[in-house]
Amino acid sequence: MLVMLASAALFVYVRLNADLDDRIDASLRSRFEALVDLPGQPSLAGVALEDPEETFVQLLSPTGQVLDSIGTLQVPALDPAEARRATGESITLERELPGVDGRVRLLAGSEPSGGAPIVVVGQSLRDRNDALANVVSSFVVGGAVAIVFASTVGYLLATFGLAPVEAMQRRARDVSLRAGDEGLPLPAAHDEIRRLGETLNEMLARLRAAFEREGRFVADASHELRTPIAIIKTELESALRAAGPDTSVHVSLVAAAEECDRLGQLAEDLLMIARTADGQLPMRPELTQASALLGGVLDRFADRAARRGRVIRVEAEPGLLVRADPVRLRQALGNLVDNALRHGEGAIVLLARSSHDTGEIDVADEGPGFAAEFAPRAFERFARGNPSRSGEGVGLGLAIVQAIAEGHGGSAAIVSTMPPTVRIRLPRATIRRAPAG
Numbered sequence: 561m562l563v564m565l566a567s568a569a570l571f572v573y574v575r576l577n578a579d580l581d582d583r584i585d586a587s588l589r590s591r592f593e594a595l596v597d598l599p600g601q602p603s604l605a606g607v608a609l610e611d612p613e614e615t616f617v618q619l620l621s622p623t624g625q626v627l628d629s630i631g632t633l634q635v636p637a638l639d640p641a642e643a644r645r646a647t648g649e650s651i652t653l654e655r656e657l658p659g660v661d662g663r664v665r666l667l668a669g670s671e672p673s674g675g676a677p678i679v680v681v682g683q684s685l686r687d688r689n690d691a692l693a694n695v696v697s698s699f700v701v702g703g704a705v706a707i708v709f710a711s712t713v714g715y716l717l718a719t720f721g722l723a724p725v726e727a728m729q730r731r732a733r734d735v736s737l738r739a740g741d742e743g744l745p746l747p748a749a750h751d752e753i754r755r756l757g758e759t760l761n762e763m764l765a766r767l768r769a770a771f772e773r774e775g776r777f778v779a780d781a782s783h784e785l786r787t788p789i790a791i792i793k794t795e796l797e798s799a800l801r802a803a804g805p806d807t808s809v810h811v812s813l814v815a816a817a818e819e820c821d822r823l824g825q826l827a828e829d830l831l832m833i834a835r836t837a838d839g840q841l842p843m844r845p846e847l848t849q850a851s852a853l854l855g856g857v858l859d860r861f862a863d864r865a866a867r868r869g870r871v872i873r874v875e876a877e878p879g880l881l882v883r884a885d886p887v888r889l890r891q892a893l894g895n896l897v898d899n900a901l902r903h904g905e906g907a908i909v910l911l912a913r914s915s916h917d918t919g920e921i922d923v924a925d926e927g928p929g930f931a932a933e934f935a936p937r938a939f940e941r942f943a944r945g946n947p948s949r950s951g952e953g954v955g956l957g958l959a960i961v962q963a964i965a966e967g968h969g970g971s972a973a974i975v976s977t978m979p980p981t982v983r984i985r986l987p988r989a990t991i992r993r994a995p996a997g
Contacts, residue, residue: 662686782831
């Protein structure tokens with residue numbers, strides 16, 4: 561819009577300037593010819609000027625002396641050199657002259673016959689310059705108003721036209737692949753934006769269907785694996801009791817039992833991930849002693865820790881009660897202890913305490929800790945901190961911990977990399993104190 565207005569202003573300015581110059585030249589030529597064409601010697605007798613302050617007529621000798629003058633011009637209009645040029649031909653000049661307002665355009669010449677006086681007619685260019693200045697100022701003011709008006713109207717039209725896009729963008733921030741989730745809103749007009757929204761909604765529907773099929777497959781596979789894994793674990797435990805602790809078969813059976821535990825844990829984790837993705841993670845909160853909760857995790861992993869020469873310690877704040885789903889919370893803590901047994905070293909500490917606004921449960925060990933580049937993505941699904949441990953876990957343990965913590969309204973985080981410490985934070989509403997006595 562600015563370029564268009566500037567181009568129009570330049571065009572009008574150039575054309576108006578040319579038209580005004582043509583009018584001034586025509587007026588000067590008309591007066592000049594009227595004086596030159598008079599029979600006999602040119603005379604200013606009877607010549608009248610419309611505005612003596614802006615126009616003038618002079619008769620000059622070939623040497624540049626004033627013979628006669630009409631108007632307020634106080635000096636000869638031509639110097640001697642210009643007077644000699646004007647003898648026998650006509651010349652056009654522009655200059656400042658005393659007694660005349662503004663810059664002056666003059667036309668001078670004489671009859672070819674020798675001795676004829678030089679006729680000089682002039683006119684001030686002030687009116688022309690004022691007209692051009694008014695045009696420029698009008699375009700500046702009017703152009704500014706036009707640009708503001710056009711910008712406002714254009715902004716309103718763009719806002720109205722792009723409102724459906726803004727609505728799609730706001731909805732896209734919250735869209736998910738869960739069943740029943742709404743797609744992108746569609747505008748009423750059947751235009752390109754509506755067709756884009758319909759295409760995106762169809763893409764979301766295909767993704768949602770594929771996501772649901774994948775979730776059902778994972779859940780069904782995990783559920784079906786639980787029964788044969790439990791049977792295998794029972795048979796291995798029976799074989800362990802029958803083989804005795806001193807036989808060569810015992811070591812193999814122990815290794816097989818541990819791998820069976822890992823397989824069972826993997827099935828549970830996959831089922832948990834599938835339920836979390838569907839938004840159907842069941843929670844049955846109840847008031848539980850923190851010490852009893854941590855003690856249950858200790859009992860579960862005590863034998864495994866003893867076989868590895870490790871120790872698990874429980875440090876729970878006395879009388880601390882936690883309102884949470886004990887099964888889910890034990891599952892999260894179990895994943896942390898399992899990680900500590902497989903990847904850590906030294907004693908494993910389970911610590912429960914209350915803070916001013918949260919309850920905190922820490923799991924720490926004395927191992928080498930988390931790599932600095934792994935810590936920011938540790939809770940992502942299938943994230944693995946050490947590629948060399950390709951055979952130890954699939955990277956779901958910490959993702960399960962975070963899902964369970966968020967299911968209770970809390971969070972999970974790595975609070976220290978040396979020694980490695982993972983903390984589950986529970987909101988204040990889940991923390992209680994056991995009554996005294």
